[in-house]
Amino acid sequence: MSDPALTAISPSRLRQSNEAAVLRALHRFGRLSRAELARKLRLNRSSSGHIIAALLASGLVRETAEERPGRPAPPRAGRPGIMFELVPDAVFFLGVEIGVEHIATAEIDLEARLVAHQVEPFAGAAVAPEAAIGQALGLAFRAVGAERLGRCEGVGVSLPAQLDPGGFVRVAPLLRWREVDTPALVRRALPVPLPVVVENDANSFAIGATYGRRQARAGVTLFLVLETGVGGGIVIDGVLFRGAHGLAGEIGHMAVPGPDGTMRNLEELIGLESVLAAFAARSGVAAPRLEDFLADVRDREPGAVAVAEDWARGLAHALVQTARVIDPDHVVLGGSLAPLYPLVAARVSAHVRAMQEPSFPLPAVSTHDAPGIGAAFGAACMLHQRYLSLERQPAV
Amino acid sequence: MSDPALTAISPSRLRQSNEAAVLRALHRFGRLSRAELARKLRLNRSSSGHIIAALLASGLVRETAEERPGRPAPPRAGRPGIMFELVPDAVFFLGVEIGVEHIATAEIDLEARLVAHQVEPFAGAAVAPEAAIGQALGLAFRAVGAERLGRCEGVGVSLPAQLDPGGFVRVAPLLRWREVDTPALVRRALPVPLPVVVENDANSFAIGATYGRRQARAGVTLFLVLETGVGGGIVIDGVLFRGAHGLAGEIGHMAVPGPDGTMRNLEELIGLESVLAAFAARSGVAAPRLEDFLADVRDREPGAVAVAEDWARGLAHALVQTARVIDPDHVVLGGSLAPLYPLVAARVSAHVRAMQEPSFPLPAVSTHDAPGIGAAFGAACMLHQRYLSLERQPAV
């Protein structure tokens, strides 16, 4: 309700905001001295000293004893600074992914590094929202001892659903949910009050992939999750762009001309099921597995190569159409079909170049090998990001 | 260079930021008392009193004498508040558009209302950058008396060019510019040092159209400029989204299936020249004017209607593809072809609905009647927005 741009800052919020800025800087640069912090944040050395003292007292930051082995500190005149770093296990964040076939959980520390994860089979469409959330949170908190509970600073939930900005589920066809006040259910299922974020699975994946790669934090990055469906998320300068209805980047149903020239849905063209079906038709294998297809492409079997070529053209078309709209500088491919990309990268590039005028700047395409818990990891990252943003509020 | 998210706040910046928040609130709500301001900005009444006192002293704000006639203030217990409002002519902002065929200027006041504008013919492609900028700024400042010069708080320049984030022109084919350090040229041509912003014409138009309509400030809005070319800009929560290379929303070269099913460039399909050419072919008129075409569509002449139907399908396709990527809640059409939209709105909607699954949320489409100075107005608005943002810096 209250527009953040229309909120004034009070001195206490100012301190909170500056402490968060120090935490962000430490997260980004690893270890810094008071003087370096003062320079980076445009503070006085005395002020950064005060802030460091407060963060030391709260246990979020500590002095680093040993020098980093990799960089032996170039000799410089002057008194050497005392380096500080985040205390990784001072706090932690949980993420859970409620999928159609499995539940995944992830725990990350203050440095946003994965410290624990679990995957468990799950009959998504057969479980009611309340039970599903209870099961997922139960799995996540089971691994957390009672003595560590107080150090949890937030829980993120990822769902294959269309969500409004507050996390309310409008409709989740794959789970057969409809009009579910997920945040309320999550809060009720929590052992202690905690900040909660509920987000779409593709968007969660996008944030998680951003957190995993430093260079993607600046600029505009499009993340695509290539499974049977094709999901997507957009991250702008490290912040998730949801769109008006949380559907930004969801290009799975984008219309793309198929090999025969007729318009098709993108995921009918480059989705996992369609690709395997096309491979089956061309190779004669009855129910091929993805690995078989990838192996055949690697071995340049003509049938597989033809299917891969169609895939490359479809992907290229989607990339070009998307680039025209959001002008990204990075595209990151994830999901189980992502390993196909390196095998046909040259073909994709050729198609892209053929469709664009030469002066048009092209995004760099890369793949992200998610270990199957990408969405849960990303959901946890959303709370890490929030914790390091101005609002380190007590609870929601 | 310095990441804004990594900059701490000092008490003096805090005050500046809170003063700007008061100005933004007054711009948005028109007139407010100290107590109302304190509630909206979550400040103490005493603090808002101090801030108002400072703004009164600087002449940016004044007491409003008479009650607003429209709303006769509902009777309420308690001492009535003293209302304040912006002083419109305390400062002003200039915008200039350097086009291919004309130069336009706009002057807006502190309330972002247009107070003066000019248009002058101009041989864009035949004038060197330095001379073009000199001519445009000369026209803009000629209307400003020497005694008002000190109240100018910024100049925006709009160009049909691809620009990097700093306003440096990479290439402007229509003007035949290449690698031009426009901000430097503008600063050199200014009579006094002033904040300067240089922006693409479609992006300028987008910001200007946002400023003109209140409800568009929140959410995601796509603006399309329909001329011979089709330009575009995206505004997210009132802030221009440029993309990685300033090309976000530039969907003119998006591939769209034409009436015969083959893929075509969007602007070859729905651009002004193509539409008039198709109309000429169908109607037999040699060199039809746009008004003739619109009149024929209105009169339901079969040839014109057929052309309009193709246009509607092309536009619908572009809208659907774009909606899949950025998920906007508003689409605003501008440019000389915009008046065609209301005549075929039902057809566009029908095509859009046919291409989307029913659950997909559709953006509301509307038209914006730019008086020919949309880009210049928008360029000025960018400086207004900047003035009301935290950074009210002395000059650049």
Next chain:
DNA sequence: CTGAATTGTTGCCTGTTGCAACAAATCAGC
């Protein structure tokens, strides 16, 4: 060993907001 450079600390200062109390101004009800 000396000088230059850099860091961290320490008082003191300025400036901003928050708080509480109070006077002023209005409405509702008797």
Next chain:
DNA sequence: GCTGATTTGTTGCAACAGGCAACAATTCAG
């Protein structure tokens, strides 16, 4: 018309943040 309730604006004081300048501590270069 008067009283009480309510809201507003003002005022003095307190709390607290960061800036500044000076100083001691520590290191390197010559």
